[in-house]
Amino acid sequence: MKRSLIAGFAVFLLLVSCKDDRKMLDSLADYNNSMEEKGYHFGDKLMLPQEVTDNAESISISFGDKETSGLTIDPKFFRFGENNVTFNIKTKGGETLNQDATINVFSKTPEKNIAYEIVAEYPHDPKNFVEGFLIEGNTIYESDGLEKASQLIKYTLGSTAPGLVEKQPAEIFSEGITVVGDKIYQLTYRNKIGFVYDKNTLKKISEFPLPNEFGEGWGLTYDGKNLIADTGSNDLFFLDANNPSKVVKTVSVGGNKEIYNQINELEYHNGFIYANVWHQPYILKINPTTGEVVGKFDFTKITEENTKVDTEHVLNGIAFKGENMLVTGKNWSKIYEIAIK
Incomplete structure (x- = not known):
């Protein structure tokens, strides 16, 4: 008991x-x-x-x-x-x-809404599925995606006729590009490789495996020291420019109320990274040291004009012409020059 x-x-x-x-x-x-x-x-x-x-x-x-x-x-x-x-x-x-x-x-400080005005419009070839976009002087370098249609092109702002074209193999889906000296670095979407080209001739110099941390390649830019890439998340990967397969550091991006996943095309300018978010009508201004989103451009109006036919024709091109920003997108017929107020 x-x-x-x-x-x-x-x-x-x-x-x-x-x-x-x-x-x-x-x-x-x-x-x-x-x-x-x-x-x-x-x-x-x-x-x-x-x-x-x-x-x-x-x-x-x-x-x-x-x-x-x-x-x-x-x-x-x-x-x-x-x-x-x-x-x-x-x-x-x-x-x-x-x-x-x-x-x-999230970040403590709300993102500042950055005012702007459109000061010029230039033609853009609507057949180009823009993945990477930059300008030097008056010369545009553009990486266009999709399998069996990917290409690297070089043309003069104001013209839609490319001066040079480097077609990619059918299985390649081209992504972001950036210029380092006389070289162009380019990512691919799911091919797990990147390419290095001669900037003047667009001829391929070499290729490299994408870092092991990458599931996919999306946007790419250069801050004067490191390549900076993203892979469709809210992470920015800083890569060794002499060995692009090596991740030097990773910085996560944060807003005051939003998790900015699917960061895409990138541009470095005057100490900040500018990035669009896939399928969203805005461009972020990011502090590259902390990852904090300090500002935001709302391009809803021009995005709606260019996505009427196809919602995949998203905002996806950022470049700086002096202190003005150039903006375009996938299969857009225009490049917009933006004066920041």
Whole structure:
């Protein structure tokens, strides 16, 4: 009889313990769900529910192979955008509980809406599916995508007739380009390789494997030291210009209320990175050191004019002509010159 009472009491304690553990995890899940849309900023402290803190001996957060017991949004561990983490809780009852969560981190300062005016329009060949776009002097260099139609072209602003054309093999889907000295670097979409060309002749000099971190190649620019690429996420990858297969560092991009996934065409100008977001009618101005989006151009009107026939004819071309910005897109019939106010 005594042994049965002890066994029954042990089962009771186990049931109570399991019930308390379930309450802790449910409370933590509710808190994380409520904070996912609101998000956090760097320096914020995670104010976990009392149900959790009162019954926990210790709490830590793990990020793959990294772990911290500090419940603060520290940039050493967290990045702008989505952070997939695991909460590890050791209860006062000796149990270890784990729960996966997504913690979204946004910038503290709202993006500035940047005013502009259209000061000129130039013709653009509407057959060109623009993936990379830049200008030097009055010469446009353009990378056009799609399999069996990809090409690298060079032409004079104001003309639609290319002076030089380098057709790509049928299986290649061309993506972003940038100029480094007398060379043009180019990414490909899913071919896992990049190309280097002579800027003057457009003849291929060499090719290189894309970094292992890349699932796809999207936009590309150059800051005078490193190539900067993106892959369709909210990450900017800084590459060694002498060895473009090597990632030097990664900077995540963040806005005040938005996670800017699918960053696409890139342009570096006067210390900032300018980027469009795929299928969105705006261009971001990004601090390349922090990844913070400090400004935003709204090009809804000109985007709507150029996507009436096909919604895939998206904004996807950024270049700087002096201090004015040139803007175009996939299969657009115009290049717009923008004076920034």
